[in-house]
Amino acid sequence: MSRRLLLFSKRPRAGTVKTRLVPTLSPHQALALYRAFLRDQLAFARSLAIPGLEVELSTVGPWDPGPEWRDALLGVRCSEQGPGDLGQRMLRAFRRAADDGCAGAVIIAVDSPTLPADRVRRAFEALDGGAAAVVSPARDGGYVLLGMAEPRPALLSDVPWGGSRVLAVTRARATESGTRLDELPGWYDVDDPSGLASLRRELADARRAARAPATAACLDGLFPAA
DSSP states (O other): OOEEEEEEEEOOOTTTSSGGGTTTSOHHHHHHHHHHHHHHHHHHHHHOOOTTEEEEEEEESOOOOOGGGTTTTTTOEEEEOOSSOHHHHHHHHHHHHHHTTOSOEEEEETTOTTOOHHHHHHHHHHHHTTOSEEEEEBTTSSEEEEEESSOOGGGTSSOOTTSTTHHHHHHHHHHHHTOOEEEOOOBOOOSSHHHHHHHHHHHTSHHHHTTSHHHHHHHHHHSOOO
16 A cells, blocks of 8 residues: 655745745855755655655645756656645645545655654554654654644644644644644754754764765855865
8 A cells, every 4th residue: 555755845946945044044055955955855755665655746836847856856756735824735735645545644844854764664654553643843843744644634724834833733633633643753954043053063974964965065065164
């Protein structure tokens, strides 16, 4: 039975991605870093040895990637997230996976380029084991991963997206609706200078840099050693 891993992404365009990293980075530097994130997350998703796994890149609006992305997108289905807030877009993706017969679906984002493979594997294991939904918390009060065995609108409606209460509201909605929500160990995303600093510290270790080689190379170019 198939499972679906969805990589949620913006179209990589200057001035529209990683805007909270500006002025630490210029808009074009932020774009270069986002493109590196995307390359690493696509390679990561394609490398996961999970039986029946389908990988889908879902972008905000249409994106014509061009030939430079051909190898990175090999075997990856592409879609648009469609209109609405983040909850509406995620619910649409979960419903599409269910309609396609997937046993469960997990959404991750581009901006956690060092998310451990263990989080994704354990998410699908939780869904296989009877969880209705599964999350991996983010440091900022949201989450870096959300999975569902089948669409659960109650968890995605009227959530204060982008704020520090996303996970707290999700937990409350799960309790109110009697939904089994499993939680995995957390991770971090790179949305602001603090997250960028964490990423630079992590990828200074060569072993960790192997998880996100494009990102590590981009950071070396942005912050050359003295």
